[in-house]
Amino acid sequence: MNEVISSTIQSPGEGLREVWGWFDVSQDDRARVADLSPLMEQNIDGILQDYYSRDGGYDHPSDENTSGSMQEVRAQQRRHLLELFDAGLDQKYFEGREAAGIFNESYGISPSFYMGLYTYAINRVCELVQDSCEDAAEAQTVQRSLRKTAACHQALTMEAFSTARTEAIEQRERQLSELPTPVLRLQEGLLLVPVVGTLDSHRSRLLTIQILDAIRDQSARAVVLDITGVAAVDSMVANHLIQTMTATRLMGAYSVLTGISSEVAQALVKIGVTGEALNPAGDLERGVATARKLLET
Amino acid sequence: MGRRVPIVSQGDLLIASVQEELSDSDILDMQTRILEEVSRLSATRVILDVSLLDVIDSFGTRMLCDIAASVSLRGARMAIVGIQPEIAMAMVLLGLTLEDVPTAQNLDHGIALLRERA
Secondary structure (H helix, E strand, O other): HHHHHHOOOOOHHHHHHHHHHHOOHHHHHHHHHOOOHHHHHHHHHHHHHHHHHHOOOOOOOOHHHHHHHHHHHHHHHHHHHHHHOOOOOOOOHHHHHHHHHHHHHOOOOOOHHHHHHHHHHHHHHHHOOOOHOOOOHHHHHHHHHHHHHHHHHHHHHHHHHHHHHHHHHHHHHHHHOOOOOOOEEEEEEEEEEEEEEEOOHHEEEHHHHHHHHHHHHHOOOEEEEEEEEEEOOOOHHHHHHHHHHHHHHHOEEEEEEOOHHHHHHHHHHHHHOOOOHEEEOOOOHHHHHHHHHHOOO | HHHHHHEEOOOEEEEEEEOOOOOOOHHHHHHHHHHHHHHHOOOOOOEEOOOOOOOHHHHHHHHHHHHHHHHHHOEEEEEEOOOHHHHHHHHHHOOOOOOOOOOOHHHHHHHHHHOOOO
């Protein structure tokens, strides 16, 4: 009997087989869980309903108040729960877990809430199994299979969740680092460049090109580079700043660096950057004054 | 070949203005001619105008430094004017910063710069 069932289940992908191995989920376990599928389909709506209408189950228990997105969340949860039972061991199942993780991340469903619902649902199904099975030993075997499979199922979803979260953070960091830097014209021949965010090599290259183009287009003779908004300056960032200012000088314009905080100053000294290369001037006010003086000469 | 970089003089001021992209031998030729002119006209100020140049290779950037250094050995001061953004970028990335060579945006500024430093 088991052979027949396992032959109907597609063979898992290599990576997936490994995960099943970690959780000690055998083909028999999968087959037993798959047998529970009709039972689950019958009861899932009741279980979900009970879960949400319990005291302390969720903040918005009544159906009337559930917004569109909440309904979607519940529809997804229903689908994800059903997948636990009817999905094969194939790549499609694995992708389903990934989609569930990404869905949770994007809808802000916390891992605890997700785990709570799943544990609740699994316990309920175990009760149902207990009631429907006459043989206590068999019921226990089925329950154990179900718990193992569910643990694996949850782990895969959590892994996808954390991957999606990491990606979201990385994307936000990228967006932040790509903030455009305006090159402002303070007066004829004088440009002001307030740098905010993180300076990496890509962005500092863009910044340098922007500044140089502005110098050419507006025949600027002095540039004030303000780094008040740059949180950290390491040797690479310092190098980029020096490169930018050297390129500015090659174009025949003076450059003044302002907004060096005490932390940044200490860091710069530690990595051996002296003041001369950067032409620093205390704060923006003095920097602009210095630049104006340079313009007059 | 020497026609590619016209060198004009005005008093003790020499102005060499690069008209187009130069080959390596053109640059070497330009260097020789600038140095000859400096001694022939006993010029004390030299301006190299590169504003029409928008591409430069590592040899070219190095030669700009070399020309400035050799001019100063002949007792004249040299300024480079009209460096374009692309060239400035390339020079910085190649690590050639022209520390001792004054630079200016255009001919006017360059002349003023050399007069100041006289």
